[in-house]
Amino acid sequence: MSPIHAYRIHNDDRGYSAGIETLSSADLTSGDTRIAVDFSSVNYKDALAGTGQGKILRQFPLNGGIDCAGRIIESADPRFKPGDAVLVTGSGLSETVDGGYSTEVRIDHRHVIRLPKGWGPREAMILGTAGFTAGLALLRMQENRQHPDLGPIAVTGATGGVGMLATALFHRAGYRVHAVSGKPEHAGLLRQLGAEAVLTRESVITDKPMDKARFGGALDNVGGQTLASLLAQTVPYGNVASCGLVSGQDLPATVMPFIIRGVSLLGIASAGTERSIRERVWQLLARHFDAESLVALPVRETALQGLPEVFAQMLSGRSFGRVVVRIDGDAC
Known part of the structure; x- marks a missing residue:
């Protein structure tokens, strides 16, 4: 099984720290669905969590990133097959379970949403949480x-x-x-x-x-x-x-x-929204945004290595638009 590369956050006797680490599958929090992550995004909540300026994580260590989009590896939900394009936002990511700044995410199938038709994982994360x-x-x-x-x-x-x-x-x-x-x-x-x-x-x-x-x-x-x-x-x-x-x-x-x-x-409490409402919201978003209109929005891309700089810009009020995170294990 391939190693997992992730932006991991610690708070221990040595203090608060975060950075890219190589993990094994056993290091991830449990979940009945495994997702190979292609993209995540950066939200204000991610910046707070990644720097320790906000009490976001409820346990440590955890991988950062409250969003992810990618492909199903395996799932307990028969509606999902390996290779299906999916997304997860909120739902405990980077709060109670390992988040989307990782080449793999494990999550309960109840939180997984199929990608709207015509969208890729990058387009989904332009929206994200x-x-x-x-x-x-x-x-x-x-x-x-x-x-x-x-x-x-x-x-x-x-x-x-x-x-x-x-x-x-x-x-x-x-x-x-x-x-x-x-x-x-x-x-x-x-x-x-x-x-x-x-x-x-x-x-x-x-x-x-x-x-x-x-x-x-x-x-x-x-x-x-x-x-x-x-x-x-x-x-x-x-x-x-x-x-x-x-x-x-x-x-x-x-x-x-x-x-x-x-x-x-x-x-508007987005993090804990039940699945039936989540599906309605993503259907609404898909009615008003196609892939072409999404990529036309103000968006820039970073890798895991660029997260500290993005966090600093966001918390200082110097950021504008959306930042998507390319999750590329080969680049870690």
Whole structure:
């Protein structure tokens, strides 16, 4: 059996450390499905885990990477045959089980999703957890009667992975998008992705419990006062989806938007989503993105060796677009 090459994270008597290691099959956490990994991706959560700046891993050591896409080696699920193209996002990867920064992943078959037709593993990882989160937000909002006629959707953190993909996705789904960003140098690209307008962070902040209704709904990656301000400026029966807390976990809001305008606050918890919902989200994403449109997004590629630099850029706010990770055992 071939050796397994992985970006492995430790926290022991010598402190927090991470790097590429050669493992045996016996070193991996258990799972009834084995996947030969071709690509993974880099999310903010991966950067926190890989540097120790966030408490992401619940046990050590573990391989990093909350996403993976590749081919089935073997599975207890009869629906999967060796060679089938599949993906996994979240589902305990790099949290309770070894993650996708590895030439092989073992995972319970309940978390494995067949790749949408026409996509390769690289295209799937351009979306990854970030795209899945944006798709889950769109699904939940539409289930709660969000409609383009309600008005534009504000997307905060629009230059981050979730925000960028949400800007493109909501536009493709027929919504007007107002992208909110603190990086004006990327305004042109956000418009190319489908943003009707690009707003500054400050322009959406209000200290009023309810203000003029200007957004049909919102996808918020920021939290704190930004989330409270979006709630205060959403039209009657619009939805605000919350999926991040870049500026903090507090919510300095009142119940006024809920009881006067009927605004709904929807929580987006992508990591533990059950399989039936996962399949619906990936079907939704496949309806709006084909392989050609995915590769046209702002994407760069790295190998396992380049992860520390990517993590540093992401945590310092210097990254833009998506980073996919080519998992090439021969290069390790």
